[in-house]
Amino acid sequence: xxxxxxxxxxxxxxxxxxxxxxxxxxxxxxxxxxxxxxxxxxxxxxxxxxxxxxxxxxxxxxxxxxxxxxxxxxxxxxxxxxxxxxxxxxxxxxxxxxxxxxxxxxxxxxxxxxxxxxxxxxxxxxxxxxxxxxxxxxxxxxxxxxxxxxxxxxxxxxxxxxxxxxxxxxxxxxxxxxxxxxxxxxxxxxxxxxxxxxxxxxxxxxxxxxxxxxxxxxxxxxxxxxxxxxxxxxxxxxxxxxx
Numbered sequence: 001x002x003x004x005x006x007x008x009x010x011x012x013x014x015x016x017x018x019x020x021x022x023x024x025x026x027x028x029x030x031x032x033x034x035x036x037x038x039x040x041x042x043x044x045x046x047x048x049x050x051x052x053x054x055x056x057x058x059x060x061x062x063x064x065x066x067x068x069x070x071x072x073x074x075x076x077x078x079x080x081x082x083x084x085x086x087x088x089x090x091x092x093x094x095x096x097x098x099x100x101x102x103x104x105x106x107x108x109x110x111x112x113x114x115x116x117x118x119x120x121x122x123x124x125x126x127x128x129x130x131x132x133x134x135x136x137x138x139x140x141x142x143x144x145x146x147x148x149x150x151x152x153x154x155x156x157x158x159x160x161x162x163x164x165x166x167x168x169x170x171x172x173x174x175x176x177x178x179x180x181x182x183x184x185x186x187x188x189x190x191x192x193x194x195x196x197x198x199x200x201x202x203x204x205x206x207x208x209x210x211x212x213x214x215x216x217x218x219x220x221x222x223x224x225x226x227x228x229x230x231x232x233x234x235x236x237x238x239x240x241x242x243x
Contacts (some may be wrong), residue, residue, distance in 0.1 A: 001190030002050035002151030003181060004033060006117040006129045007173055008141050010166050012202040013119050013127050016177045017048045018151075018185070020192035034196045035060050037067060037077060041205050043122040045077055045086060046198060050150040051114030051134070058097045059114065063090065080122075087118055087130040087138050095136030115150045120200065127202050155187040156180035170199050170208075178213075178223045195220075 004017040017033040031053065036046045047063070049056035063077060071079040080086045094116060101112040113134040121127040129141040131148040141148065147160060159180050168176070174197065184191050199209040213220050 001188065002033060003153070003156060003184045003188075003191040004048040004050055004117055004150045005147060005156070005160070005177055005180065006046075006048065006119045006141075007147045007160075007164070007177065008119075008127070008129055008166070009168060009170070009173055010202075011170060012204075012208070013046075013121075013129065013200040014170060014173045014177065015046055015048060015117075015119060015196075015198040015200075016174075016181060017196045018181065018191045019194050019196060020190065021053055022190050028192070030194070032196065034198060035064075036198065036207060036210070037064075038206060039078055041123075043078070043120065044200055044205055044207060045083075045118070045120040045122075046200070047090070048117040048150065049114060050116075052112045055094075055097055055101060055112045055114040056116075058101070059090075059094050059116070062093055062097065066093075082125055083118075083120060083122055083128050083130070084140070086120075086122070087132060087140070090116060090118055090130075091132045091136035091138050094132060094134065098134055117148050117150055121202065121205065123205060127200065152184055152188050152191050156184040159183060170201075174199075175223065178220060179227050182220075182224045182227060193220075 002018060007014040015034060019030045020028060021031045022028045034048050038044050067076045067078045069076060075089055077086050077089060080089055098112045116132040118132055119129040129148055130138045132138040146166060163176050181195055193215045195213040197211050197213055198207060201208040
């Protein structure tokens, strides 16, 4: 399975994804789920994927291959004029990949489903995020929905809903995401370390930070230990039920 989150802040965008993939309880491996394309000074586009691995790898490969084509030959994510148009292109490409992979009907196509978080900024517009569905349609982030999750979203969502603030710093956002991811891997074996982290600062048109967080990362270890201790302390401070 997968867990990926794209978070919109006043300062920019924060992305985090796990790297675990599995084909059964005894067949776990690691694979990259976050991909970025840059045109320095003009655009940064990031993609995170969840779903059938063959589908997501084909999607990324096709986008990468087409991005190298001349702009006058066919539309590419490096030449589209807006993030909305990039979302339309990625959605159409995802739909194309699924339809080509499935030989017969809806039952077959469901085996190849995938979901995508797309985010970034193109000069002349603000940073934004899109959630793209297997059918190729999509929704854009709003003030009421300031983040998107794909994959095993339910375990890590409560802390995001309770603690998110659009004015929070990048440092606070990373802390929030690590708590969300830690809660998820504690509850679901199909999500696991290492995590890929990326930060994009508004109007810079270049990746601000890109790194991989391993299991032995000191800061992550302080988060997982500290969050567990804080939960136990908070639970102990609540009044007991009176029988």
